[in-house]
Amino acid sequence: MNAQAESGGTPQSIFAVLLTQENGDHLLLPNVAVLEVGNIYHAPAGAEPARWLRGTVDHDGIAVPALDLEQLNAGGSSEARRARPVFVQTYGRLLQHPVIALLCRGHPHLVDVEPTALTPEPLGSRDRDDLVLSRVRLGNTVAMIPDLHTIEAELARAGVAAR
Structure with a gap:
């Protein structure tokens, strides 16, 4: 029985x-994907490629990769900034x-x-259709829903903790 049927439609x-x-x-x-929020991190500029x-x-004593998802998706600046790392659980198919x-x-x-509060939005002109599953409007905010499989694949291609 699905959730819609259980809740009376x-x-x-x-x-x-x-x-x-x-x-x-x-x-x-999804809330279950977010493990915790870290302290302010002075992110170094990214290096080629x-x-x-x-x-x-550091997350529980293990060095995990820090990503600028905007840079991965659409390019742009990779200058050093102060940011807060949000630790996200991935599928673990390609990462140790x-x-x-x-x-x-x-x-x-x-x-x-x-x-019913989510309205589909078109992908941005610079969005990677393999990385962005969808864009949705939630109230006044348009948000990207990223594909965690693609993020793992990009990390593996970059040589980060590949199995």
Whole structure:
């Protein structure tokens, strides 16, 4: 029996986390994917060829890759900035330690997402269609839903903790 049938025909809401990235784009992730939020991190500039890879951050005694997802998605600046690492659980199919740190501004916001409150939006002109599953409008905010499989594949291609 599906969740809609169990609730009397009304789709159930889910808890999600809304993150603001370094240059102002927003991410929407399921709450269960976000493990914790780290302290301010002075992210070094990315180096060629993976300018989106911004060093590593400690998570439970393990160095995990810190990513500038905006840089990975659409290019742009990779200058050093102060950011907050948000530790996200990945699928672990291509990484030895299935945790990454997405560099964000401020603190994540827990949101109760009603399926009827999400409006599909077109991908941005610079969005990678293999990396961005969808863009949605939640209230006044347009957010990207990233593909964690593609992020893992990019990290493996960059030689980061590949199995």
